[in-house]
Amino acid sequence: MHRPPHEPVRPGRTPAPEQADPLVLGALLARHGWRRRGGSPGTSYSRWTPPEGGGTSLLLPASRSFPDSADLLAEALTALERSPAPSARDILLSLRVPGDEIHWTRDVPEPAVPAAAWAAQERLRAGARALLLAAALAAHDRAGYHGARHRRPAEAVLDGLLAGPAPGGRELTVFLPVGPGGPGPEPSGRTVTTTLLRALYAARDATDHQRATGGRDAFAAAVEDGVCQELTEALGTLLRGSAGIRVTLHWSPVAGPPEGFAARPEPVEFTPGDLPALREAGARYIRDEPSVPVRLTGAVVRMRRDDPAGPGVVRLRVLDGAEVPQVRVALGEDDYRIAGHAHLVGVPVRVTGRLESRAGFRRLAEACDVTPVQVDEAERDRLLKSLHENLDLFQDTGGDDGSDG
Numbered sequence: 301m302h303r304p305p306h307e308p309v310r311p312g313r314t315p316a317p318e319q320a321d322p323l324v325l326g327a328l329l330a331r332h333g334w335r336r337r338g339g340s341p342g343t344s345y346s347r348w349t350p351p352e353g354g355g356t357s358l359l360l361p362a363s364r365s366f367p368d369s370a371d372l373l374a375e376a377l378t379a380l381e382r383s384p385a386p387s388a389r390d391i392l393l394s395l396r397v398p399g400d401e402i403h404w405t406r407d408v409p410e411p412a413v414p415a416a417a418w419a420a421q422e423r424l425r426a427g428a429r430a431l432l433l434a435a436a437l438a439a440h441d442r443a444g445y446h447g448a449r450h451r452r453p454a455e456a457v458l459d460g461l462l463a464g465p466a467p468g469g470r471e472l473t474v475f476l477p478v479g480p481g482g483p484g485p486e487p488s489g490r491t492v493t494t495t496l497l498r499a500l501y502a503a504r505d506a507t508d509h510q511r512a513t514g515g516r517d518a519f520a521a522a523v524e525d526g527v528c529q530e531l532t533e534a535l536g537t538l539l540r541g542s543a544g545i546r547v548t549l550h551w552s553p554v555a556g557p558p559e560g561f562a563a564r565p566e567p568v569e570f571t572p573g574d575l576p577a578l579r580e581a582g583a584r585y586i587r588d589e590p591s592v593p594v595r596l597t598g599a600v601v602r603m604r605r606d607d608p609a610g611p612g613v614v615r616l617r618v619l620d621g622a623e624v625p626q627v628r629v630a631l632g633e634d635d636y637r638i639a640g641h642a643h644l645v646g647v648p649v650r651v652t653g654r655l656e657s658r659a660g661f662r663r664l665a666e667a668c669d670v671t672p673v674q675v676d677e678a679e680r681d682r683l684l685k686s687l688h689e690n691l692d693l694f695q696d697t698g699g700d701d702g703s704d705g
Contacts (some may be wrong), residue, residue, distance in 0.1 A: 319397055320373050322361050327553040328394050329358070331401075332387035345372070350385035390473050393462050398554040399475040402495040404428050406470055408545040420469020423537065428472055430534035431547075432458055435496035438526035440457075444585035445529040447660035448624040457492055460556040478555040497549055499526030500568040503535065503578070505571070510577045519581040529589075532582035535570055539578075544571040571631055591665070592655040596621030597673055600643035605636065612636040616664075619648055622655055627664045629653065642672040649673060 326346065330336065333351035344366055348358045358376040361369040377395075380388045394401060406424050411417035436454035439444040464473040476489035502525035506518035519527065540547045548567040551557045570578075598616030605612025611632050618624055629651060631639060642649045655666035 308648050320367065320377060321554070322373065324553045325373075325376065325391070325395065326360055328391045329360075331550055331553075332391055334358075334387070344582060347408075350383065350387065352385055352410070355442035356383040356385060356388075359570045377387055386467075390464050393464060393473075393475050394553075396462070398552050399462070399477045399489060400552050400555075401550040402428075402432075402474045402493065402496070403548040403550070404472045404474075404538070405548070406472075406538060406544040407545070408470055408541065410466070411468055417468050421466040422469075423541065424466045424469045424472050425463070427534055427538035428463075428474060429458065430537060431496065431531065432474070432476070432492060433459065434528055434530035434534050435492045435499060435526060437530060438499060438528055439491045439495040439592065442523055442526065443528060443589060444520075445521050445589035445657060447589075447657065448662050452622045452625060460489060460491065469590075478552045490555070490558065493549065494561065495526045497561070497565055497568075499528075499531055500547055501525070503527045503531060504568055506571070506581070507574045507577045510581075516581070519577075519584070523585075526582075529582040532578040532585070535578055536575060536582070539570055539572055539575055542571060542572070573647055586657070588659040591657050592622075592661070593653075594622045594655050594664070595650065596627070596664070597650045598627065599648045600639050601626070603636070603640060603643065609633060614639050616649070616651070621650075622661075624655070624661050627655070628659075629664040629667045631667055631670065635667070638670045638672065647672050647675055 320506050326336075326348075329348045334348045336350065337347040337349060344362050346360050346362070348360060350356050357377055358379055359372055360376055363369065364373075366372075377392070380392055390401070404424060404427075406420075406427075407675045410421055411420055428615045433451075433454055437443075437450055439457075440450040440454055443449070444643060448623050460477045462475040464475075466472040475651075478488070478490045499522075502522040506522045506527065509515060509518035517529050535545075546567050546569045549565045550594075551561075551563070551565075594615070595616055597620040598618045600614050601617050602615040603612060604614075611630065614629050614636065616627050616629060620626060635651075639649055650671045651664065651667050652669045653664040655661045656663045656665050
């Protein structure tokens with residue numbers, strides 16, 4: 301199910317003791333600053349206390365081979381669930397879904413009023429999700445500007461993420477499952493994580509290069525590492541109104557680091573002084589990304605024109621030929637009439653043109669050769685049903701709807 305970018309994911313049930321690995325739990329406790337008391341190598345048990353101190357204490361078996369390991373793991377998980385330590389919830393989330401852990405820190409002042417705290421949380425969540433979406437887009441295809449292309453499969457990858465709380469809008473932890481992607485070319489959560497890390501490093505290097513030399517070539521080369529307009533825009537969202545941001549990545553202790561990556565990747569930091577270079581690079585990515593010649597097939601979902609005769613504008617739900625959900629197409633009188641007839645009988649049309657980058661790849665320019673396409677009965681019935689449910693959209697009305705799709 302799609303979750304809005306501002307909606308936190310609930311922690312859900314505590315993992316069952318038989319599903320918890322003591323080695324993984326110990327690695328997570330150490331990652332989050334818990335202190336190990338005793339339990340030197342070769343011993344059967346170790347005791348852990350949270351970094352904040354307090355009464356919470358976990359007794360952890362070295363492995364599940366000991367007779368009382370299930371009981372001890374159950375007690376440890378219950379103690380974590382009841383622990384007031386801020387890290388306890390993140391540890392439980394990591395146990396629920398084996399995933400890579402991405403931690404955002406945004407340097408903002410302590411909010412003076414609840415409304416300011418809420419706004420800071422929203423900005424942090426929106427910026428973090430935008431960064432992950434940019435990485436998912438880049439994992440699908442390298443481009444300086446993606447626009448509406450590949451957005452559906454990219455967002456589908458993010459449906460499985462788990463997000464922790466973002467108190468005061470200063471810190472946020474997100475867990476991306478390491479499992480395989482969906483059918484077809486969709487990337488996995490692990491692919492998104494590795495793409496994000498490469499892209500952040502490349503964006504950091506390109507920004508340093510431009511600030512030091514004024515040269516812009518580093519940002520052009522960084523596209524191959526996943527840097528794009530969507531990533532620079534997401535970084536800008538996080539940086540504005542802050543004194544800086546820091547992104548830290550921890551690999552899933554179950555899956556371990558992927559080949560070619562450090563076991564403990566260095567955090568990546570950006571400051572407000574980086575904003576001009578990032579903003580300029582983003583604008584350049586949009587300007588330089590070329591339009592794409594396409595021959596696409598789509599179902600007409602809206603028609604508008606100023607006069608009963610003459611040219612008009614149609615909106616197509618794309619079925620094939622372009623990785624975008626919908627496009628707007630300006631058509632001459634004859635092509636507009638053909639599109640209207642196809643819509644009435646419930647069949648899609650095929651059209652040739654150029655997908656314009658300046659409209660976010662939501663508009664087809666120089667459209668021509670509109671041709672109805674035969675479909676099977678099931679698809680025709682579905683399109684006709686959609687037509688009857690949206691009869692108010694099929695009308696010649698004054699003016700265009702002004703939408704880009």
